[in-house]
Amino acid sequence: MNLNSRKRFVSSNKASKILLLVAQLLWATCPSIAASTSFAPYSTGSEFGIVDADIGLKIIGPLHLSEGKVSIKNNEISVLSDSADPSAEAELGGAVLACRRVVEGRSKYVRGYAVFTRGYSVTALENSAMQDSVTAVDGITRVGRIVDVSVNLLRIKTAQGIQILQTSKITELKSPCAFVFSLPLVASSAAASPTVLADSEPEQITFTPTPLDGLSLASAKPSTKTLQAQLTERHIAKRAIKIGLFTAAVGACFAIPVAIGVITPRPKGLSSASSSSSGSSGN
């Protein structure tokens, strides 16, 4: 192969590689599930508002979703692992809090907290060794375990009992089950009217775990023993009780009837027959 044909081959190979790369980039920017997001402030001039969104999501925390979908309706959020299944149950469910519009340079975003308290996979997010922390506008930080969250209220169980907070008053939240989300805002009209966003690019949609440093570690034992521990544990007390009960039952089966037989007097016919036979033998 001469030098010119070699050069032509190398350049054609490079060109095909570049074309393939461009095609892959173009494909990556076209989300497989169309994303649509809308944001409506609570009132004119309000920084916070209501989010409605339907977006595709591949990863949230430790969970990988092959065809995942996040659906936010009136600030209630649910995560499905199979967007193509209409009867799919939600893997995660909860509410979004402190949703606000954020401007960074020329880009605009909707940001807030997503807190999950229910769903099949919520235990995958929970961490019994960490406590949740919620800070409200009063500056007080409540530390405990978030037990329930709805669009308007959040319940946290602290050492002082269950405290109820309005979600509109929450400024900071830290929990293994909470995420800071960011959805890009492409275009907006007047602040008072609902803002409808064009399709968002997947790589700009983020669900970042809330920072857990500084959360005090609760002295909680793991809720489930390891398989090894369960297989090797010996319930000696249970066994002793079972053996004792069985032995008592068997003993009772013998003792009670024998006692009845001993206590019960011999029948009269038998008594007179035996005494007459002993008398005749004496004669």
Place this chain on the structure above:
Amino acid sequence: MQKLGYVFVATIAILSSFSSNAAIADPRDLSETEARAAKAQVSLKDCLTLEAYQLADELGLLTHLSKLQGLGEHDKHKRGVPLTPESSTLRLELTELVLQTMLQCQETIAEIESEVSTNTEVKAALENKRDGAVKTNAIANIIANGLVSGAGTMLQMPFETTVDSRYELPGEAVEAAGNLMSGSLGGLAIKQNNGEGLSVGIKPTMLAKIFKRPNDADTEYPDVIWRYLNAVPPSGRKDGLTRRQLLIQRWEDLGRIPSQSTPKGRLYMRALAGTVPLKKKMNIALLTDRIAMLLDLRAEVNQIYKELLNIMLVMRAL
């Protein structure tokens, strides 16, 4: 005579040369490699199986194979003559892609086998416990049915020539108690036969992504393997089901999982996938189903090697 002999030998030589030429010209006598090479020079589709062609297309290898076909260097390759740099580069790239795919396949199989091994050990431990419990139950049954019932029967026997009915009622009571104990132990044995259940938190298995449930980083599939499982097999089927869907359908047909359209089926599927916490529900039956399904999945992933071999053989033939 001598001349006749020469004519005779010459005639034999000519006739034998015609016959051997006819044998060489017969394509049925070509070796498998030569046959493949002959087909590959004409059309790649004729020498690649449908699955191998699909995989080659998926991996982007068809372009390379077409270029090799265009170079037409099979004879040089066969005779060991140095190949052109273009041909060498193409072959190297093909080999790299095939090797990479093989290693990705092996990575997936390694994870599946690790899970099979772990589940098999736990299942064996549960079966040992179950066997111990059943043995204890059998001993208790011997005592109840043999000793207690037998003693009750003996108490009913007359000990004197005149009937003494003092021990008849107690004997019947003891016999009845023994039978009741035996019956209860039998009922307990049926429950013990299922083995005890263990509690476990969420730990996704390699079945999680197959069922489209959330998985984690350890149970993620390489892209090429996932695309292979989500592709429709090209040969024979008209229902349009992918390999992944066919696996699930087979498991439903075999009764390993209830139908996914029912809540019970979906919950059992989550239990198999390890995406729900189980409270004393991880038992021998669940582990048996899970192991069998993992082995089926491994066999399906292993099929990629057949297609890769076919591609390599075609590359060798070009």
